[in-house]
Amino acid sequence: MNVSNLSISEISNLYKNKELKPSEVYEEVFTNASLSESIIHAHLKLFQDEATEASKLSDERYEKGNPLSDIDGIPIAIKDNINLKNHETTCSSKMLSNYVSPYDATVIKKLRNNGVIFTGKTNLDEFAMGSSTENSAFGPTKNPWNPEHVPGGSSGGSAAVVSVGSAVASLGSDTGGSIRQPASFCGVVGFKPTYGTVSRYGLVAFASSLDQIGPITNSVEDAKILYNSIKGHDPLDATSIKESLVEIPTDKNAKVGVVKELMEEGISDESRKEVEKTIKLLKENGNKVVEVSLPLTKMALSIYYLIAPAECSANLSRFDGVRYGIREAGSTSYEMMENTRAEGFGEEVKKRILLGTYALSAGYYDAYYGQALKARSAITKDFENIFKEVDYLISPTTPTPAFKFGEKTENPLEMYMSDLCTIPANLAGIPAISIPTGLSKQDMPLSIQLMSPARTDSSLLEFSESIEKLLSFNQRTSLLEDMK
Amino acid sequence: MNMVPTIGIETHVELNTNSKMFCNCAVVETENPNESLCPTCLGLPGALPVPNLKAIESITMLALSANCSITKNGMFHRKNYFYPDLPKNYQISQFDLPVGVNGSLEIILNETKETVEIERVHMEEDTGKSVHKGSGRIDSATSTLLDFNRSGVPLVEIVTKPVIKSSKEAVSYIEELRQLVIDLKISEGKLEKGNLRFDANISVAKESDNELGVKVEIKNMNSLRSLEKAIDYEIKRQTKLIESNEVIIQETRHWDEDKEVTSSMRSKEGSADYRYFSDPDLPNMILTDEFIDNIKKTIPTLPSQKRDKLSETGLSNSESNYLSKSEEWIYNLFLETQKLTNDTKSTFNLITGELQGQLRKAGMEKLPEWLTSEKLSEIIKMINENKISFTSGKEILTNLIQNEMSPSKYAEDNNLIQDNDSDEIAKIVKNVIDSNKEVVERVKDGEEKLVGFLVGQIIKSSKGNINPSIAKDLLLKEL
Numbered sequence: 001m002n003v004s005n006l007s008i009s010e011i012s013n014l015y016k017n018k019e020l021k022p023s024e025v026y027e028e029v030f031t032n033a034s035l036s037e038s039i040i041h042a043h044l045k046l047f048q049d050e051a052t053e054a055s056k057l058s059d060e061r062y063e064k065g066n067p068l069s070d071i072d073g074i075p076i077a078i079k080d081n082i083n084l085k086n087h088e089t090t091c092s093s094k095m096l097s098n099y100v101s102p103y104d105a106t107v108i109k110k111l112r113n114n115g116v117i118f119t120g121k122t123n124l125d126e127f128a129m130g131s132s133t134e135n136s137a138f139g140p141t142k143n144p145w146n147p148e149h150v151p152g153g154s155s156g157g158s159a160a161v162v163s164v165g166s167a168v169a170s171l172g173s174d175t176g177g178s179i180r181q182p183a184s185f186c187g188v189v190g191f192k193p194t195y196g197t198v199s200r201y202g203l204v205a206f207a208s209s210l211d212q213i214g215p216i217t218n219s220v221e222d223a224k225i226l227y228n229s230i231k232g233h234d235p236l237d238a239t240s241i242k243e244s245l246v247e248i249p250t251d252k253n254a255k256v257g258v259v260k261e262l263m264e265e266g267i268s269d270e271s272r273k274e275v276e277k278t279i280k281l282l283k284e285n286g287n288k289v290v291e292v293s294l295p296l297t298k299m300a301l302s303i304y305y306l307i308a309p310a311e312c313s314a315n316l317s318r319f320d321g322v323r324y325g326i327r328e329a330g331s332t333s334y335e336m337m338e339n340t341r342a343e344g345f346g347e348e349v350k351k352r353i354l355l356g357t358y359a360l361s362a363g364y365y366d367a368y369y370g371q372a373l374k375a376r377s378a379i380t381k382d383f384e385n386i387f388k389e390v391d392y393l394i395s396p397t398t399p400t401p402a403f404k405f406g407e408k409t410e411n412p413l414e415m416y417m418s419d420l421c422t423i424p425a426n427l428a429g430i431p432a433i434s435i436p437t438g439l440s441k442q443d444m445p446l447s448i449q450l451m452s453p454a455r456t457d458s459s460l461l462e463f464s465e466s467i468e469k470l471l472s473f474n475q476r477t478s479l480l481e482d483m484k
Numbered sequence: 485m486n487m488v489p490t491i492g493i494e495t496h497v498e499l500n501t502n503s504k505m506f507c508n509c510a511v512v513e514t515e516n517p518n519e520s521l522c523p524t525c526l527g528l529p530g531a532l533p534v535p536n537l538k539a540i541e542s543i544t545m546l547a548l549s550a551n552c553s554i555t556k557n558g559m560f561h562r563k564n565y566f567y568p569d570l571p572k573n574y575q576i577s578q579f580d581l582p583v584g585v586n587g588s589l590e591i592i593l594n595e596t597k598e599t600v601e602i603e604r605v606h607m608e609e610d611t612g613k614s615v616h617k618g619s620g621r622i623d624s625a626t627s628t629l630l631d632f633n634r635s636g637v638p639l640v641e642i643v644t645k646p647v648i649k650s651s652k653e654a655v656s657y658i659e660e661l662r663q664l665v666i667d668l669k670i671s672e673g674k675l676e677k678g679n680l681r682f683d684a685n686i687s688v689a690k691e692s693d694n695e696l697g698v699k700v701e702i703k704n705m706n707s708l709r710s711l712e713k714a715i716d717y718e719i720k721r722q723t724k725l726i727e728s729n730e731v732i733i734q735e736t737r738h739w740d741e742d743k744e745v746t747s748s749m750r751s752k753e754g755s756a757d758y759r760y761f762s763d764p765d766l767p768n769m770i771l772t773d774e775f776i777d778n779i780k781k782t783i784p785t786l787p788s789q790k791r792d793k794l795s796e797t798g799l800s801n802s803e804s805n806y807l808s809k810s811e812e813w814i815y816n817l818f819l820e821t822q823k824l825t826n827d828t829k830s831t832f833n834l835i836t837g838e839l840q841g842q843l844r845k846a847g848m849e850k851l852p853e854w855l856t857s858e859k860l861s862e863i864i865k866m867i868n869e870n871k872i873s874f875t876s877g878k879e880i881l882t883n884l885i886q887n888e889m890s891p892s893k894y895a896e897d898n899n900l901i902q903d904n905d906s907d908e909i910a911k912i913v914k915n916v917i918d919s920n921k922e923v924v925e926r927v928k929d930g931e932e933k934l935v936g937f938l939v940g941q942i943i944k945s946s947k948g949n950i951n952p953s954i955a956k957d958l959l960l961k962e963l
Binding site: 320 | 523526527528529530531532534535562568571572573628630759760761764765766767
């Protein structure tokens with residue numbers, strides 16, 4: 001049986017009907033991982049023994065007819081910036097290369113209680129800063145569709161493992177597109193929930209006001225199942241919201257806006273055509289589709305590159321060699337901290353810490369960070385207003401399909417541009433999803449992005465499911481078949 | 485040339501909440517380092533802060549009691565600086581939207597009521613503790629150990645405006661603030677435990693100058709005594725510099741407890757840029773009218789209100805101040821007893837002198853439950869009515885502290901009732917005069933101090949049952 005082509009609910013049903021065992025599924029994904037890792041390097045660590053053990057315990061639960069949940073026995077990979085007790089949480093940084101976490105993130109606790117099998121920790125751009133995983137201190141991850149191409153980032157490892165079938169699903173984190181962009185590049189579904197609906201407790205912070213954990217899966221339905229098992233108010237996260245979700249139309253009455261500014265310059269023809277293709281299908285389905293304008297989205301990148309570095313400059317201060325992580329000797333405590341940070345952080349991380357420190361400095365705060373905060377509120381307002389007219393917004397997820405290694409490392413601005421379409425949703429705190437739609441001329445995955453008002457996550461997922469059906473794109477990478 | 489010192493004081497008050505400011509760790513008092521820790525107060529990657537509601541209630545109560553305007557839409561900021569005992573290398577504090585602003589505290593300086601204006605009252609978290617080995621200070625230490633038990637303990641910072649004029653006024657202000665947090669029950673208020681820690685900003689200027697002089701910050705004053713001494717030292721130091729036309733450097737100075745001098749710690753010229761920005765991990769601190777009203781309802785009688793009430797009995801400002809800073813039961817006992825005796829002076833003296841002294845001697849912290857204001861007033865009344873001597877009153881009190889009994893019955897049973905019958909006393913006086921003729925002559929010649937000796941003889945022969953003042957009056961009349 002090829003598990004890679006099964007959805008979570010299909011696997012779950014087979015478990016319940018005793019036609020398939022969690023240990024068998026785990027064995028298959030582990031085999032896939034063993035085969036593919038040498039080429040794509042998506043995992044930083046595989047939990048073979050622990051996961052095998054967990055899968056056998058899950059076998060017993062199904063045997064006795066009392067699984068813990070509908071995702072009991074589902075093998076899931078975790079981005080290595082989410083804390084899993086007694087395992088390394090390296091954030092793909094030399095700084096934390098020896099750091100073992102003493103606690104579980106809230107999302108991990110929830111999944112653990114639901115009987116999930118954790119397959120391992122996945123690669124990322126150092127501290128989730130990057131769009132290609134080229135910034136990982138432990139080497140980049142390759143795109144399973146073509147290893148000459150990047151898998152996207154920062155959750156490149158999490159997207160690649162789902163794409164290649166070495167996990168049924170994975171968790172990533174999204175600060176400016178870090179779930180959606182790699183999902184788009186690897187031809188899988190990536191969902192960034194409304195800010196505050198999934199606890200951040202245990203997610204190593206990059207930019208606290210933007211970070212959000214979300215699922216990367218083979219289908220929208222899987223994303224929905226995983227989202228439902230990780231969401232919910234968490235007393236350990238003060239920014240987690242107590243309000244329940246709200247519903248908006250998900251059938252042919254749903255009105256869709258095409259964001260004009262995200263269809264213009266900087267967007268490749270190939271990416272734009274996928275949106276146009278989807279619009280056509282929607283119209284045929286009876287949905288009303290209109291063009292809308294969000295002029296401030298053009299400023300989103302500039303706003304993001306002030307707010308995110310400013311927050312990260314403080315968030316990453318704690319890595320000083322005093323209490324954990326690597327330590328480089330120095331003749332005073334300050335020299336020790338300086339040497340540790342000089343040695344422990346990579347170039348991109350240092351660049352952003354410097355940028356953020358500058359933006360917050362006395363005399364510059366008002367012009368940079370203060371101004372960015374104001375502009376961010378304005379963007380959020382714009383989204384609120386536009387959502388009075390339409391239920392959903394559609395755009396490409398990324399301006400281009402996955403680019404090649406080294407193609408953008410020389411020009412950081414061009415690299416930053418790959419998050420052009422995803423960043424606005426983080427600034428506004430709204431949910432957004434990337435759905436695969438087809439392949440480029442170079443046989444690399446293409447996608448569209450859908451956004452909806454804050455706290456309409458369930459509706460967005462439901463509507464996305466119907467679009468996924470209309471698109472009926474279900475091609476997978478042939479990497480493993482080619483290897484076998 | 486007249487010099488005017490101006491002082492501002494920043495005080496950190498450690499709240500007495502059960503748990504820390506942003507996590508569930510217990511606030512502990514222990515010699516064992518690093519006992520009460522969690523990912524949050526240790527700054528582990530991925531851990532998040534959640535505000536302690538009790539602490540926010542406490543600071544709101546303090547800000548209201550210090551007559552501050554309350555910031556209804558406030559927030560927490562991150563104050564960025566690197567230090568080994570600061571786990572996140574930023575401190576969660578408040579910047580431009582503190583809980584309270586523009587308040588004031590009434591203090592008593594000698595017999596005068598003064599007002600110390602408060603600039604702000606804000607909430608923050610404490611740091612860990614660095615234990616420097618080989619030396620008390622980081623510059624000369626051979627190694628440093630870190631204890632994070634204190635990390636994340638809620639602190640309230642109270643900053644005065646630069647309005648304090650002397651070391652005495654500064655001490656008086658701290659005493660007032662200390663009493664306030666004790667009465668509000670939001671802190672233990674123990675200076676020796678570091679529950680209150682203060683820094684002083686001191687500047688001296690010529691009286692003819694219309695602006696403040698260069699500000700120097702003094703740190704490391706651990707007691708009221710060192711606060712007073714450090715301020716006096718610093719005023720003298722700066723005055724000398726100005727008088728000899730030397731420049732005062734804006735800097736932070738360290739109070740050396742042993743040498744009783746201040747010494748330079750660091751210059752403020754390259755002053756730290758804390759890069760304050762609102763903490764994205766914490767939502768805005770919205771204090772609703774309902775929340776504020778509910779806090780107002782729980783505010784107990786404040787020290788200044790106590791003083792107002794005490795002054796109504798006729799006590800002086802300093803006497804009222806003394807009682808307002810005594811324990812609650814002493815304050816209450818005074819008011820109840822005074823009501824019964826209607827004698828403010830005797831009641832104040834007996835309670836603050838004899839009673840407190842005897843309790844201290846007996847090693848008792850509280851009054852035995854039977855020692856009521858009724859019993860105390862009975863003693864005071866007997867003394868006032870000359871039924872017993874003050875000495876007998878003391879004796880009754882000593883016994884009353886140990887055993888439940890009736891003061892008047894005790895006085896009768898132990899022959900303490902004074903003989904106020906003048907004929908009877910007159911006889912004794914006459915006897916004493918007759919048997920001390922030589923002394924009487926000397927008194928008549930002007931040796932007035934011998935009167936006391938004669939009075940003593942009279943009391944002795946009456947076995948202590950004569951009121952000394954009556955005896956004296958009669959004696960002088962006879963002479």
